[in-house]
Amino acid sequence: MSANPLVSQVDSPNPEKLELVPPLLGATVAELTAWVQQQGQPAYRGKQLHDWIYNKGVRSLCDISVFPKNWRAELAQVPIGRSTLHYRSVAPDGTVKYLLRLADGQIIETVGIPSAKRLTVCVSSQVGCPMGCDFCATGKGGYQRNLDCHEIVDQVLTVQEDFQQRVSHVVFMGMGEPLLNTDNVLASLRSLNQDVGIGARSLTVSTVGIRSRIRQLAEHHLQITLAVSLHASNQALRERLIPSARPYPLENLLAECREYVQMTGRRVSFEYVLLAGVNDLPKHALELAQHLRGFQNHVNLIPYNPIKEVDYKRPSSDRIQAFVNVLKQQQIAVSVRYSRGLEADAACGQLRANERQ
Structure with a gap:
């Protein structure tokens, strides 16, 4: 994966742009951290996101219970990339x-x-x-x-x-x-x-x-x-x-x-x-x-x-x-x-x- 591909496609926390994000699966901790920061979230959410994708096997960002409820609603259309x-x-x-x-x-x-x-x-x-x-x-x-x-x-x-x-x-x-x-x-x-x-x-x-x-x-x-x-x-x-x-x-x-x-x-x-x-x-x-x-x-x-x-x-x-x-x-x-x-x-x-x- 190229350096920070998520960040390159989403440059503001505007929910309308979230649909441009490619599937998150395959992204590194650093890439996910940079992405959550672009969404106005603290850096530690990147490690949380990485853990939920790779260790907990989450299939929808709406199911990540440690994320704020309002932000989860905004992320509903962001694909993780699961079959x-x-x-x-x-x-x-x-x-x-x-x-x-x-x-x-x-x-x-x-x-x-x-x-x-x-x-x-x-x-x-x-x-x-x-x-x-x-x-x-x-x-x-x-x-x-x-x-x-x-x-x-x-x-x-x-x-x-x-x-x-x-x-x-x-x-x-x-x-x-x-x-x-x-x-x-x-x-x-x-x-x-x-x-x-x-x-x-x-x-x-x-x-x-x-x-x-x-x-x-x-x-x-x-x-x-x-x-x-x-x-x-x-x-x-x-x-x-x-x-x-x-x-x-x-x-x-x-x-x-x-x-x-x-x-x-x-x-x-x-x-x-x-x-x-x-x-x-x-x-x-x-x-x-x-x-x-x-x-x-x-x-x-x-x-x-x-x-x-x-x-x-x-x-x-x-x-x-x-x-x-x-x-x-x-x-x-x-x-x-x-x-x-x-x-x-x-x-x-x-x-x-x-x-x-």
Whole structure:
């Protein structure tokens, strides 16, 4: 978020101008403090407002009981920026999928993934996705628009409130390509870290790979985790699975990943969806290992989660283990991630915004 965007749009306590204020969610303590002072209120109200937005989850400024009653009435039309719950489903493993309706009527998905020691939220960064990965449900529905900062942060607060538990980790692995929405993703990362209180190393941004954007991300020297969706061991196979990869050769993408490690000191995680008979053979594992030697990285293998539009299959357990063994023999760090929420269509690659609209 740019410096004091609220103040730049409201320069007097005139209630008629309050309607020009953008959603408050995503603003810092300093920005909120400057804004309340512009409204003729004491500076300490800024911290109160910040607390009610981020810790108490208020959805209307009229409900902030510590504010003067008359001022609350004036603030009735000022948007905080919260979505409304459109649909909620729970998988047997406790994973919860949410369809959230935004102010313009668009629907997005977010997923809450609980475990014994953490609560992870998988957030969307766009309405739909323009990347068109052949095995992913989101890309089949097309692309509508980028999400604003407040629409991303809202997803985390929604899950936190529903679970009545602090969110510990956030992964940008929902709908959309985060690095096609870099400004809003960076703003939301700052807010999730500084306002919501989630550690930077518990924030993960996933990307298919957009030319020069990984390098640009590295220039911010964030302590977040970068996850690159590779899904193939060579350029030809990658173009088959990810049409948007055609203008960005695999060797160029990996060179940018090496730069990222050098600039940030943070390793890169590579996501690799295993598709039976397509990219899961030992020769693919060996080819992948050859690409990944010489810099700090880790491979997350994700057995395919089915969608109705295509007939890919999940590899057998033996085939998955054989792939793992080859990578380990080549000294490549690897783990297998079985996605949560499969029965609720909330697993990796299954998110779609047009269900139950």
